Amino acid sequence: MARKKIALIGSGNIGGTLAHLAAQKELGDVVLFDIAEGVPQGKALDLSQCGPVQGFDSKITGTNDYADIAGADVIIVTAGVPRKPGMSRDDLLGINLKVMKQVGEGIKQNAPDAFVICITNPLDAMVWALREFSGLPHNKIVGMAGVLDSARFATFLAWEFETSVRDVNAFVLGGHGDTMVPVLSYSTVNGIPVGDLAKIKGVDQSRLDEIVDRTRKGGGEIVGLLGTGSAFYAPAASAISMAEAYLGDQKRVLPCAAHLSGEYGVDGLYVGVPAMIGAGGIESVVEIELSDEEKSNLQVSIDAVKELLEACKGIDSSLA
Numbered sequence: 001m002a003r004k005k006i007a008l009i010g011s012g013n014i015g016g017t018l019a020h021l022a023a024q025k026e027l028g029d030v031v032l033f034d035i036a037e038g039v040p041q042g043k044a045l046d047l048s049q050c051g052p053v054q055g056f057d058s059k060i061t062g063t064n065d066y067a068d069i070a071g072a073d074v075i076i077v078t079a080g081v082p083r084k085p086g087m088s089r090d091d092l093l094g095i096n097l098k099v100m101k102q103v104g105e106g107i108k109q110n111a112p113d114a115f116v117i118c119i120t121n122p123l124d125a126m127v128w129a130l131r132e133f134s135g136l137p138h139n140k141i142v143g144m145a146g147v148l149d150s151a152r153f154a155t156f157l158a159w160e161f162e163t164s165v166r167d168v169n170a171f172v173l174g175g176h177g178d179t180m181v182p183v184l185s186y187s188t189v190n191g192i193p194v195g196d197l198a199k200i201k202g203v204d205q206s207r208l209d210e211i212v213d214r215t216r217k218g219g220g221e222i223v224g225l226l227g228t229g230s231a232f233y234a235p236a237a238s239a240i241s242m243a244e245a246y247l248g249d250q251k252r253v254l255p256c257a258a259h260l261s262g263e264y265g266v267d268g269l270y271v272g273v274p275a276m277i278g279a280g281g282i283e284s285v286v287e288i289e290l291s292d293e294e295k296s297n298l299q300v301s302i303d304a305v306k307e308l309l310e311a312c313k314g315i316d317s318s319l320a
């Protein structure tokens with residue numbers, strides 16, 4: 001069987017971490033692309049020299065030429081600028097939209113059959129724009145954030161209940177902004193609803209509300225601590241789990257920014273929902289029952305994504 005090819009667009013902190021994880025897991029050969037000359041080549045050389053120590057054989061190359069992503073099975077896009085303390089993800093819209101145009105055209109010309117996972121912010125708008133610029137089928141392009149946001153929610157719940165993170169299944173819907181919707185009613189600790197466990201453990205609703213709020217602001221908390229950029233370990237791990245689901249036809253149901261065609265009352269947007277990832281890309285979107293309050297919170301988040309798409313159309317007339 002031919003070795004798989006993983007192309008990573010952007011060789012910053014997330015790109016480097018992605019390359020390391022993909023090689024360690026031997027998902028395939030890795031091509032690290034960046035417009036900055038020398039950086040992807042240098043990181044690729046450094047990472048290649050981990051192989052003998054860590055025992056992996058993935059070939060890792062760095063490039064500044066989109067032609068080198070040709071034939072990629074999976075592309076993970078991190079290109080663009082991260083936010084700094086005091087900024088919102090939406091402040092990156094204008095600058096990262098221009099980057100998505102170049103990346104989308106590069107994918108269109110060189111790797112139109114790839115499964116593309118977008119990480120660049122503001123996430124839900126960037127995945128939509130990348131789809132427009134690349135012309136890929138809607139089921140072959142997806143945004144990463146739901147896995148990341150759910151992992152943050154699960155971490156905070158595990159800390160609160162002093163339980164292993166392995167037993168926590170937490171769930172976040174909606175856009176990847178501060179209006180995202182962590183859904184307590186679908187979050188469990190080994191099947192026990194979090195609300196029930198909270199009563200058993202004497203954790204009151206206001207404490208759960210604090211955990212929900214910390215999850216919503218989880219990206220900003222790390223931006224504030226780092227001072228120079230944003231999170232990269234957990235975003236990279238999240239995207240790699242999605243790549244593995246696609247490459248291994250795992251049929252995993254993961255929260256991710258998938259294209260909606262009527263589900264959740266939304267048409268033509270990418271918003272975080274549970275979706276099945278297998279060899280067909282996004283094979284289906286799972287529609288879950290929500291309470292009236294959860295529905296109205298989700299609507300606020302969807303409206304925020306819609307507003308960003310309108311702003312994209314105002315910036316780039318080819319998107320109108």
Ligand code: LMR
Pocket residue numbers: 082083089121148176218219220222223230231235
């Ligand atoms: C995150 O959630 O960590 C990323 O979206 C980066 C950011 O700016 O918060």
